[in-house]
Amino acid sequence: MAMTPSKRDYSLLGRDAEASVASGLAAAEWYHTDVARKEMKALMQRADGPAIRDTVIWLGAMVVSGGLGVWLWGSWWAVPFFLVYGVLYGSASDSRWHECGHGTAFRTMWMNNVVYQIACFMIMRNPVTWRWSHTRHHTDTVIVGRDPEIAVMRPPDLARLALNFFGILDAWYAMVDMLRNAAGVMSAAEKTFVPESEWPKAIRIARVWLAIYAATIALCFFMGSILPAMLIGLPRLYGAWHHVMTGLLQHGGLADNVVDHRLNSRTVLMNPVSRFIYWNMNYHVEHHMFPMVPYHALPRLHAMIRHDLPAPNPSIWNGYREMLPAFLRQLRNEDYFLKRELPPTARPYKEDFHADPVAQAAE
């Protein structure tokens, strides 16, 4: 039977949001690979050491690259240093925001909170709003109408994706959100996942950030140079490409409206530099299945449960060779998705739950 492609409604207040609640997709029980309690407890153990080491390297490299960029400002020799600084600011902050938001990077909670606040500022995500949006992302991962963090909606807006490699639309929306929050207004969508008791905190942070950006812009005018903005704010644009490159791979082209992270998330093996910038979030199926496991233990978790997961993509390049054609097909058919093949050792997908018209149309 010919299927008519579905039209998805990604609004958190729309038709698909209501439908996912009615069908039981919202706040559903998700599949987990069996891991013995003793082994999981060992994986979940927190430590300060790895994150302190990585944070010193991260911020130290920013000081060095930013300092050299400033020193060489006016010559082309400054360019490579700002390229490094930009990635550390506009991309590494994404993974620090993420891991510290989970509270798993450091054992000591105030350390998580300090790095979280710094990273949120760099990546331009309100620390209150985005903590709650990410909570929803983990409850309802890629559930249409429920997940506020779906990076690639169907049909994919390829122009938007391309612009976001330079942070253009994301930064624009972040500035609009900051100004709105600073004016004391929470949007209707934000109100669906941020408790009212948290709104004053979100507004207060937005006002602090607004003051910092205003001071940076004033300093630019005072100096007659964009150099201050090259250090604060603009790196979110010229350094965004790495976090977008890795972030799109997390769920891009895979199934939506399923309750098994093996179907809607992608693990990609990466080079050590990208893994440092990304803080091992390339093990994304593992992270979603067990968000309590710190970033530094994800390789061990991957080795422990890989028998039950689809084979990882062996490289970023391989991931894009798989994902981009899927985006192009989704332009013609929103229901198309890449169905991940499981190894013979894996427990099967819950086909009865996922065998809906959308999934059939995509085969």
Next chain:
Amino acid sequence: MSDNWIEVCDAGEIDEEDVIRFDHDGRTFAIYRSPEDTYHATDGLCTHEKIHLADGLVMDNIIECPKHNGRFDYKTGEAKGAPVCINLRTYPVKVESGTVFISIS
């Protein structure tokens, strides 16, 4: 033994700094053994999204929910911050002759 006290398990069945799930009469509880070798009990489900806390991580006097990393003080039930805003209910626990009991009346 008072009728209010329900037998849970042998004390040794819970590792130090760990938690187990205990279901009784249609309800579910989390039973903890602290690093100081004291025993504690709370409701078994996170007040945020009803996830079993027994799958979570015990660190000192904190239980962390396995789904969203919400944290509670399991000795007092206090919610320690987003995304948990509602305290956990706690229950009296005692250990007698190597057996853990919980009072859920």
